[in-house]
Amino acid sequence: MKKVRVEELVEGDRILKLDVDWIDPRYLKKNIIVDSALKKKLIDHGLKYVYISDKYDEFEPEIEDLESFSFKTIYDNPKIYIQSVAVVKAVFNAILDKKSVNLEAINKVVDKVVEVTVKDNRPLVYLTKIHNYSEYLYHHSVNVSIYAAAIGKLLNMNLRDLRTLTFSGIVHDIGKLFIPKEILNKPGKLTASEYDVVKKHPELGTEFLKRLNINGVELKMVLEHHERADGSGYPKGLNDDEISVYGKIGAICDVFDAITSDRVYKNAKNPNDAIKEMASMSGKTLNKTIFEYFVTSIGLFPVGTLVLLNTNEIGVVCGQNKMPMEPIVIVFLRSDGRKIPPMLVDLSKKSIAKRKILKAVDYPINKVPKDVINILDKIYEKTIA
Numbered sequence: 001m002k003k004v005r006v007e008e009l010v011e012g013d014r015i016l017k018l019d020v021d022w023i024d025p026r027y028l029k030k031n032i033i034v035d036s037a038l039k040k041k042l043i044d045h046g047l048k049y050v051y052i053s054d055k056y057d058e059f060e061p062e063i064e065d066l067e068s069f070s071f072k073t074i075y076d077n078p079k080i081y082i083q084s085v086a087v088v089k090a091v092f093n094a095i096l097d098k099k100s101v102n103l104e105a106i107n108k109v110v111d112k113v114v115e116v117t118v119k120d121n122r123p124l125v126y127l128t129k130i131h132n133y134s135e136y137l138y139h140h141s142v143n144v145s146i147y148a149a150a151i152g153k154l155l156n157m158n159l160r161d162l163r164t165l166t167f168s169g170i171v172h173d174i175g176k177l178f179i180p181k182e183i184l185n186k187p188g189k190l191t192a193s194e195y196d197v198v199k200k201h202p203e204l205g206t207e208f209l210k211r212l213n214i215n216g217v218e219l220k221m222v223l224e225h226h227e228r229a230d231g232s233g234y235p236k237g238l239n240d241d242e243i244s245v246y247g248k249i250g251a252i253c254d255v256f257d258a259i260t261s262d263r264v265y266k267n268a269k270n271p272n273d274a275i276k277e278m279a280s281m282s283g284k285t286l287n288k289t290i291f292e293y294f295v296t297s298i299g300l301f302p303v304g305t306l307v308l309l310n311t312n313e314i315g316v317v318c319g320q321n322k323m324p325m326e327p328i329v330i331v332f333l334r335s336d337g338r339k340i341p342p343m344l345v346d347l348s349k350k351s352i353a354k355r356k357i358l359k360a361v362d363y364p365i366n367k368v369p370k371d372v373i374n375i376l377d378k379i380y381e382k383t384i385a
């Protein structure tokens, strides 16, 4: 499922969900196919966004039986990513329904993320930002775990620590399940007392996990991911030397994913702008060393960043090499809007065209044509062959 502007709908798109709940439900049934009359109606109603299906829905399963869940598609990274999100969603929903907590299913996701990351962390990192995902908490939880594992790998952590980072990434915001939805999804600015409620989630999550007999270092990131190196964070206002490495890693992964995600109250920023914004926090609110490792692991122009080249072409970053300013891109558009056949270019390699990145652009990621996404998927499809 991906979020698109109503003006950008094309005939044949399948609408799965509206971005509002105030509209009369009889007026728009689920799974309706777009035609020009419907598009006009939606525009006339002042609707800005809708969620349409994309090819990822084909394997976005509602996990029906968590007990028997296993990754059947072990050679396909996009599926591993989507199934991981589906497991997190199913486990979190079971918690909301006061049913039993399936830690075993979460551990299967942890094992798989660690397994892929140890081999090559790029396939999962690229999947975190290639779409605008609609269900923030589940994707965010998986994304933070993927980034955390990638940093842990660069820090040469052992397998046990990588598992800890990945597990705590998945559950770092679990305390949000106990915060009223009206506050969490409020489109406008929170009042001071509402913000105080939100600020309880690290402690609520920690208490919840303790009741499940999770008492070890897995709790560090859950409790400390909103602590800040200069002591300005919460819940305890710890200083940099009092925050554990898990808390420092959690903070950086959490901030990056939040800045680069669409939320009810803001649009996503491109990953390169997020890195720039975070560079100004590095050494102040965020730990400098861990931030540098983070940038090394995802690049200055992270995979999924749209870039304008000196040749007036627009491309999407699809891979890193040793040159942080010269990643591998798929060029697919001219800056005047003319489409060109997608072309894979390693900017670090000498060529006659001498392509260079001028800047990252805010071209919406969900406007990247399907054939370009297909190329990206092909590149990262298999790592565990």
Ligand SMILES: [Fe+2]
Residues within 6 Å of the ligand: 172, 173, 201, 225, 226, 254
């Ligand atoms: Fe949080």
Ligand SMILES: [Fe+2]
Residues within 6 Å of the ligand: 140, 172, 173, 254
């Ligand atoms: Fe978070």
